[in-house]
Amino acid sequence: xxxxxxxxxxxxxxxxxxxxxxxxxxxxxxxxxxxxxxxxxxxxxxxxxxxxxxxxxxxxxxxxxxxxxxxxxxxxxxxxxxxxxxxxxxxxxxxxxxxxxxxxxxxxxxxxxxxxxxxxxxxxxxxxxxxxxxxxxxxxxxxxxxxxxxxxxxxxxxxxxxxxxxxxxxxxxxxxxxxxxxxxxxxxxxxxxxxxxxxxxxxxxxxxxxxxxxxxxxxxxxxxxxxxxxxxxxxxxxxxxxxxxxxxxxxxxxxxxxxxxxxxxxxxxxxxxxxxxxxxxxxxxxxxxxxxxxxxxxxxxxxxxxxxxxxxxxxxxxxxxxxxxxxxxxxxxxxxxxxxxxxxxxxxxxxxxxxxxxxxxxxxxxxxxxxxxxxxxxxxxxxxxxxxxxxxxxxxxxxxxxxxxxxxxxxxxxxxxxxxxxxxxxxxxxxxxxxxxxxxxxxxxxxxxxxxxxxxxxxxxxxxxxxxxxxxxxxxxxxxxxxxxxxxxxxx
Amino acid sequence: xxxxxxxxxxxxxxxxxxxxxxxxxxxxxxxxxxxxxxxxxxxxxxxxxxxxxxxxxxxxxxxxxxxxxxxxxxxxxxxxxxxxxxxxxxxxxxxxxxxxxxxxxxxxxxxxxxxxxxxxxxxxxxxxxxxxxxxxxxxxxxxxxxxxxxxxxxxxxxxxxxxxxxxxxxxxxxxxxxxxxxx
Numbered sequence: 001x002x003x004x005x006x007x008x009x010x011x012x013x014x015x016x017x018x019x020x021x022x023x024x025x026x027x028x029x030x031x032x033x034x035x036x037x038x039x040x041x042x043x044x045x046x047x048x049x050x051x052x053x054x055x056x057x058x059x060x061x062x063x064x065x066x067x068x069x070x071x072x073x074x075x076x077x078x079x080x081x082x083x084x085x086x087x088x089x090x091x092x093x094x095x096x097x098x099x100x101x102x103x104x105x106x107x108x109x110x111x112x113x114x115x116x117x118x119x120x121x122x123x124x125x126x127x128x129x130x131x132x133x134x135x136x137x138x139x140x141x142x143x144x145x146x147x148x149x150x151x152x153x154x155x156x157x158x159x160x161x162x163x164x165x166x167x168x169x170x171x172x173x174x175x176x177x178x179x180x181x182x183x184x185x186x187x188x189x190x191x192x193x194x195x196x197x198x199x200x201x202x203x204x205x206x207x208x209x210x211x212x213x214x215x216x217x218x219x220x221x222x223x224x225x226x227x228x229x230x231x232x233x234x235x236x237x238x239x240x241x242x243x244x245x246x247x248x249x250x251x252x253x254x255x256x257x258x259x260x261x262x263x264x265x266x267x268x269x270x271x272x273x274x275x276x277x278x279x280x281x282x283x284x285x286x287x288x289x290x291x292x293x294x295x296x297x298x299x300x301x302x303x304x305x306x307x308x309x310x311x312x313x314x315x316x317x318x319x320x321x322x323x324x325x326x327x328x329x330x331x332x333x334x335x336x337x338x339x340x341x342x343x344x345x346x347x348x349x350x351x352x353x354x355x356x357x358x359x360x361x362x363x364x365x366x367x368x369x370x371x372x373x374x375x376x377x378x379x380x381x382x383x384x385x386x387x388x389x390x391x392x393x394x395x396x397x398x399x400x401x402x403x404x405x406x407x408x409x410x411x412x413x414x415x416x417x418x419x420x421x422x423x424x425x426x427x428x429x430x431x432x433x434x435x436x437x438x439x440x441x442x443x444x445x446x447x448x449x450x451x452x453x454x455x456x457x458x459x460x461x462x463x464x465x466x467x468x469x470x471x472x473x474x475x476x477x478x479x480x481x482x483x484x485x486x487x488x489x490x491x492x
Numbered sequence: 493x494x495x496x497x498x499x500x501x502x503x504x505x506x507x508x509x510x511x512x513x514x515x516x517x518x519x520x521x522x523x524x525x526x527x528x529x530x531x532x533x534x535x536x537x538x539x540x541x542x543x544x545x546x547x548x549x550x551x552x553x554x555x556x557x558x559x560x561x562x563x564x565x566x567x568x569x570x571x572x573x574x575x576x577x578x579x580x581x582x583x584x585x586x587x588x589x590x591x592x593x594x595x596x597x598x599x600x601x602x603x604x605x606x607x608x609x610x611x612x613x614x615x616x617x618x619x620x621x622x623x624x625x626x627x628x629x630x631x632x633x634x635x636x637x638x639x640x641x642x643x644x645x646x647x648x649x650x651x652x653x654x655x656x657x658x659x660x661x662x663x664x665x666x667x668x669x670x671x672x673x674x675x
Contacts, residue, residue: 066570152598159655166657176538176652280571284600401607444626
């Protein structure tokens with residue numbers, strides 16, 4: 001009784017009880033109380049968790065280039081459960097990107113961007129940009145080696161913009177180099193600017209879902225027309241509507257709880273992300289890698305043909321964004337059901353498969369040379385057994401000249417170039433000599449860096465690399481003749 | 493009555509106008525503040541001559557790493573103001589000073605004296621000893637700092653992270669000196 005009186009005292013003054021009750025119990029079409037409609041609310045829950053954990057981290061974090069890395073060490077090791085909070089914030093970020101992406105795919109497949117929800121979609125695109133912006137700026141705030149060189153990559157991309165590239169570089173960095181002013185800028189972006197925008201956009205986005213009503217379950221044949229849609233939707237909610245609370249919200253609550261559980265479980269089991277090495281640019285023994293949400297971009301940047309690279313990096317995102325913004329105007333009416341819209345299904349499948357494949361590829365990153373393979377990875381002993389002195393000398397040349405950084409032997413070494421385990425089957429001695437000396441096809445020319453005797457030894461060793469049952473490749477025109485360059489043919 | 497209304501309207505419009513003027517007045521310093529890092533010293537930029545070391549520190553015929561404190565820095569930069577570069581001493585007062593940043597996407601290139609190549613750990617760009625592109629995605633040769641030798645000291649013009657937009661000033665032609673593979 002006391003409690004009720006207290007509640008009434010507040011409500012007489014705040015006048016919020018009625019609008020809140022109206023929003024909570026507003027009717028939604030029965031079919032939308034579905035497990036397919038839980039991703040938006042999960043994204044919101046994750047955002048709230050990010051805000052809470054972010055504020056908690058900000059209590060300790062020092063946004064200074066000289067101290068940021070140390071303050072993360074304190075968070076990881078010096079404060080009770082500081083590592084866990086960092087873990088929740090880091091994993092929450094990854095989950096948020098994924099959930100937002102799934103939410104977007106679902107909305108796209110269900111035609112939810114069509115009339116009258118065009119603006120809701122456009123705000124959603126802004127929310128996607130902000131979410132990715134948070135992921136990138138957050139990676140910068142970690143201010144470790146990955147963050148430092150990740151910024152270097154961002155700067156190199158921005159520096160390709162025609163005319164204003166140089167100005168944009170200094171604007172992004174807050175100065176001429178990646179340093180103290182850069183971190184301060186990204187701190188302001190990550191903690192004030194983008195979260196502020198997110199709060200505004202999220203509020204409007206959710207408000208419109210409530211006022212316009214959540215998208216009805218798409219039925220094949222139920223076509224959206226500007227003239228009739230609002231009336232049809234009102235009938236739908238009136239006739240077979242259910243109150244959002246409690247008929248629909250319990251699924252949202254369950255899913256959000258599961259996502260939060262997954263985030264905390266990941267944080268507890270896998271711990272926080274980094275920080276990796278100190279942000280000291282003079283330590284170049286580093287292997288910079290982006291965070292999970294940008295791994296696919298790492299793969300794209302590695303695989304694009306150099307001649308088209310700048311155009312695609314700079315124009316691609318613009319085209320993509322324009323397409324996303326124009327989508328609700330291009331197809332604001334018509335069928336909503338994915339059963340009658342093969343193109344959206346195809347696009348979602350294509351983008352999904354591409355993202356997964358590119359991310360997996362980026363984790364392997366076969367295009368990156370293994371910088372210490374030449375000194376670290378052993379030559380399989382069976383490749384050396386019973387070889388002549390010349391061939392052994394060639395094996396030494398192969399290691400010493402860093403060939404292994406790009407070429408694997410016995411599964412060890414770089415994967416930038418082809419593995420050499422059976423190279424003798426593919427190339428004749430003459431072709432091997434030419435490839436070594438002239439390079440080509442992503443291989444540098446070694447002509448000036450190898451003495452003729454070294455080339456001879458190297459090719460002699462490469463000639464031994466073929467499966468036992470398979471003969472090495474031979475120039476057809478010289479079949480039967482002893483190889484002139486290789487000295488005495490080794491017993492095979 | 494209608495006079496009163498129109499007077500209110502005029503005052504309201506005046507209020508909007510005054511606030512607009514104040515906003516414009518405030519926008520100038522705000523935008524100027526935000527854009528401040530773009531221009532410095534009236535557009536001269538951040539580059540200035542600094543000493544890398546004495547000639548004796550760079551033996552002839554070798555390529556060695558050198559580090560310098562960036563001429564433009566803040567007290568709170570910490571180690572980030574320590575910038576590495578590769579110094580190639582050809583002979584006499586002939587040098588090449590390469591930026592650490594790969595011309596592709598800025599990752600730190602590493603020098604391998606055995607094969608005389610620079611390799612990038614990110615996307616596999618490779619450069620020859622004279623900085624020219626050997627293979628991989630880089631669109632150009634390694635960036636080179638302008639240098640001079642004064643009183644036995646090697647000096648470079650540094651201060652700005654090199655990008656395709658700002659490639660460390662006019663590029664020194666190296667075709668006539670140093671080794672040009674495939675020339």
